[in-house]
Amino acid sequence: GAVVSQHPSRVICKSGTSVKIECRSLDFQATTMFWYRQFPKQSLMLMATSNEGSKATYEQGVEKDKFLINHASLTLSTLTVTSAHPEDSSFYICSATILVQETQYFGPGTRLLVL
Amino acid sequence: SQELEQSPQSLIVQEGKNLTINCTSSKTLYGLYWYKQKYGEGLIFLMMLQKGGEEKSHEKITAKLDEKKQQSSLHITASQPSHAGIYLCGARRAAGNKLTFGGGTRVLVKP
Numbered sequence: 001g002a003v004v005s006q007h008p009s010r011v012i013c014k015s016g017t018s019v020k021i022e023c024r025s026l027d028f029q030a031t032t033m034f035w036y037r038q039f040p041k042q043s044l045m046l047m048a049t050s051n052e053g054s055k056a057t058y059e060q061g062v063e064k065d066k067f068l069i070n071h072a073s074l075t076l077s078t079l080t081v082t083s084a085h086p087e088d089s090s091f092y093i094c095s096a097t098i099l100v101q102e103t104q105y106f107g108p109g110t111r112l113l114v115l
Numbered sequence: 116s117q118e119l120e121q122s123p124q125s126l127i128v129q130e131g132k133n134l135t136i137n138c139t140s141s142k143t144l145y146g147l148y149w150y151k152q153k154y155g156e157g158l159i160f161l162m163m164l165q166k167g168g169e170e171k172s173h174e175k176i177t178a179k180l181d182e183k184k185q186q187s188s189l190h191i192t193a194s195q196p197s198h199a200g201i202y203l204c205g206a207r208r209a210a211g212n213k214l215t216f217g218g219g220t221r222v223l224v225k226p
Binding site: 004006043044102105107108 | 146148150155156157158159160163203205207213214215216217218219
């Protein structure tokens with residue numbers, strides 16, 4: 001149980017375009033989803049916390065207009081990187097929690113390359 | 116300084132040998148999580164520790180949390196190539212709060 005999927009797994013886009021990444025909890029309802037980014041050989045950095053039906057809470061230094069998060073249902077959260085630039089190239093990972101358990105279950109990640 | 120320090124940063128062990136990874140916090144933790152990540156992939160949940168002095172085991176992996184809830188160790192017995200990867204500890208400071216991750220420990224098991 002507790003499977004989280006992400007789509008796409010890899011994406012290459014041109015600078016200036018927007019990219020949407022989906023995060024789904026497949027066999028449970030996720031009350032909260034988290035979005036992280038990870039640079040090569042570095043640890044995970046939390047970008048934002050997303051609760052179903054409410055606005056996401058962004059970490060300090062993360063531009064909310066740049067990284068749009070939508071959490072429309074208990075099984076789906078999306079991260080849209082708007083007007084992507086090469087410095088946005090990174091590995092983006094989402095996680096989801098089941099109410100009460102508090103353990104975060106992670107998706108397989110999305111590798112974004114902006115040319 | 117980092118809130119969560121992991122050591123060592125990397126580790127190479129011979130297959131069959133034991134290894135230990137440490138995770139230290141400057142503040143008392145509400146919960147401590149251990150994950151494993153293979154390069155370019157997501158994180159696999161290993162164990163969660165919440166009580167001071169708690170110890171959990173799964174197959175050949177044992178995790179402990181000290182009485183003060185500021186230090187945790189992950190111990191792998193008789194390591195195998197399948198144990199290779201990046202081990203990350205994640206700390207929760209309060210109930211329902213976010214996780215802060217350590218820098219990770221890269222483990223390579225030589226056959």
